[in-house]
Amino acid sequence: RKEVEQDPGPFNVPEGATVAFNCTYSNSASQSFFWYRQDCRKEPKLLMSVYSSGNEDGRFTAQLNRASQYISLLIRDSKLSDSATYLCVVNWNDMRFGAGTRLTVKP
Amino acid sequence: DTGVSQDPRHKITKRGQNVTFRCDPISEHNRLYWYRQTLGQGPEFLTYFQNEAQLEKSRLLSDRFSAERPKGSFSTLEIQRTEQGDSAMYLCASSLVGPTDTQYFGPGTRLTVL
Secondary structure (H helix, E strand, O other), rough: OOOOOOOOOOEEEEEEEEEEEEEEEOOOOOOOOEEEEOOOOOOOOOEEEEEOOOOEEEEEEEEEEEOEEEEEEOOOOOOHHHEEEEEEEEEOOEEEEEEEEEEEEOO | OOOOOEEEOOEOOOOOOOOOEEEEEOOOOOOOEEEEEEOOOOOOOEEEOOOOOOEEEEOOOOOEEEOOOOOOOOOOEEEEEOOOHHHHEEEEEEOOOOOOOOEEEOEEEEEEEE
16 A cells, blocks of 8 residues: 555546545554645645644645545635646655646636 | 755766756755655655754665765755666755644756666
């Protein structure tokens, strides 16, 4: 089992749609969790941290379920500019990245 | 620009040659990380430093790879006797030790080994 697993997609959605990504992790001792966004041939950029109680930043909502060891990211009212690869990141001793979920938002 | 910088941005080399990459972290950050990323995969952890001490090395880091951070500021990653399988994007990130230890990435060095 991979340490961090994501559905690779691709997810192709129309503008305005709501889309959700899930990520599972294997190490129950993981301490912190993040979603990063990576555009084609660019470096990953922090989208948001994921807190135990769940957190929201505008159109983006992140949830953490420690018991089931998964993290989710919900994007509401998707925009063309949301097209990117979304990387799930789990931190224990060092950062472990999922392979990413590719999202394409179409007009 | 006060973000993480990396040099060079692209490197093409022949198999068997040595290459060295440089990373300059965000100035107040005390942790510096190296990752490797290939197409369709997420970044894979290679090693990290806290100040000048190298605290962890991945088993992915063969003995042809060496990293230094001599003064606790910039870091170098050297690959000796490059192989075609070393072709990848090499990413550097830095962070400030704290509750979340959020990492900020540089633009990467794309290595192509012919």
